Amino acid sequence: MTYVDAQGRQVEQPADLVILSAFQFHNVHLMLLSGIGKPYNPITNEGVVGRNFAYQNISTIKAFFGKDVHTNNFIGAGGAGVGVDDFNADNFDHGKYGFVGGSPFWVNQAGVKPISGLPVPQGTPGWGSKWKAAVADHYTHHVSMDAHGAHQSYRNNYLDLDPNYKDAYGQPLLRMTFDWQDNDIKMSQFMHHRMHKIAVAMNPKEIIGAPKTQGAHFDTTVYQTTHMNGGAIMGEDPQTSALNRYLQSWDVPNVFVPGASAFPQGLGYNPTGMVAALTYWSAQAIREQYLKNPGPLVQA
Numbered sequence: 001m002t003y004v005d006a007q008g009r010q011v012e013q014p015a016d017l018v019i020l021s022a023f024q025f026h027n028v029h030l031m032l033l034s035g036i037g038k039p040y041n042p043i044t045n046e047g048v049v050g051r052n053f054a055y056q057n058i059s060t061i062k063a064f065f066g067k068d069v070h071t072n073n074f075i076g077a078g079g080a081g082v083g084v085d086d087f088n089a090d091n092f093d094h095g096k097y098g099f100v101g102g103s104p105f106w107v108n109q110a111g112v113k114p115i116s117g118l119p120v121p122q123g124t125p126g127w128g129s130k131w132k133a134a135v136a137d138h139y140t141h142h143v144s145m146d147a148h149g150a151h152q153s154y155r156n157n158y159l160d161l162d163p164n165y166k167d168a169y170g171q172p173l174l175r176m177t178f179d180w181q182d183n184d185i186k187m188s189q190f191m192h193h194r195m196h197k198i199a200v201a202m203n204p205k206e207i208i209g210a211p212k213t214q215g216a217h218f219d220t221t222v223y224q225t226t227h228m229n230g231g232a233i234m235g236e237d238p239q240t241s242a243l244n245r246y247l248q249s250w251d252v253p254n255v256f257v258p259g260a261s262a263f264p265q266g267l268g269y270n271p272t273g274m275v276a277a278l279t280y281w282s283a284q285a286i287r288e289q290y291l292k293n294p295g296p297l298v299q300a
């Protein structure tokens with residue numbers, strides 16, 4: 001492999017074994033730049049690197065209470081969160097609803113973030129003294145609820161090398177082609193309405209937040225989690241997956257690629273637990289099988 005050092009020199013680093021673990025997007029980008037695995041072509045539906053790119057499909061509700069209800073959003077811990085898992089994955093019968101997938105819902109008060117942790121009621125100006133007064137009035141009197149939903153992969157949601165834009169080293173940037181599909185909208189609406197009922201039962205003064213509407217497009221200005229998946233997925237067939245079940249490249253067997261890039265679909269749950277579990281699984285295969293007998297661990 002080659003890399004550019006701090007002095008700007010290109011260095012060649014020979015390696016018996018390469019673990020590509022640079023985060024989902026960067027794993028896919030490095031594979032495309034390095035020519036490891038055939039790039040995905042959405043028109044012919046051939047190729048493997050860049051396919052099955054999936055995101056997460058979230059819905060958020062903010063419930064505002066009167067000043068006699070103190071929610072103390074400045075303190076908390078992730079582990080103190082409360083979740084409802086009844087509408088996640090196949091925990092319920094989807095038959096009559098017309099979509100697949102689901103979401104856990106939760107209230108997870110882990111200490112608010114600057115700016116994004118300062119919701120204000122509808123109609124409040126986005127800046128100035130009226131915004132400041134609304135923040136002061138509502139900061140310790142609101143509850144935030146989230147549904148982090150599953151997201152399926154589609155033929156027309158994919159990653160490839162950008163034909164126009166390059167980085168400072170002249171390398172093409174990674175391009176993301178993505179939009180919401182009917183299943184995503186239906187799921188968002190179903191989940192939002194279930195979560196809304198819980199919010200109403202808490203008897204707040206005001207509730208804000210809405211599900212995706214029919215025909216809605218992906219909007220980069222709206223927070224949609226940072227949980228991207230796929231692009232270099234694990235699978236049984238080298239025609240449709242970049243990696244075998246041990247996260248080993250089908251194409252270049254001394255390259256292993258742990259990360260959410262290996263997920264064939266986006267999960268309702270957040271990704272990192274599964275990223276870690278798959279990495280342990282892969283590391284065990286490297287230690288117990290690959291190092292003793294380097295080569296493909298699965299015959300195609």
Ligand SMILES: Cc1cc2nc3c(=O)[nH]c(=O)nc-3n(C[C@H](O)[C@H](O)[C@H](O)COP(=O)(O)OP(=O)(O)OC[C@H]3O[C@@H](n4cnc5c(N)ncnc54)[C@H](O)[C@@H]3O)c2cc1C
Nearest residue numbers: 021022023024026226227258259260269270271272273275
């Ligand atoms: C704001 C935010 C909030 C998140 N919250 C959650 C959450 O609540 N729950 C959850 O499950 N997940 C969450 N995630 C996702 C979580 O961070 C990822 O799932 C996890 O970090 C993936 O692990 P990884 O080892 O694949 O990649 P990373 O943890 O990103 O590690 C990759 C490492 O590779 C390094 N690297 C990249 N390129 C190169 C290169 N060319 N040369 C050398 N080093 C390189 C990077 O610096 C980085 O240290 C969140 C992510 C973000 C951004």
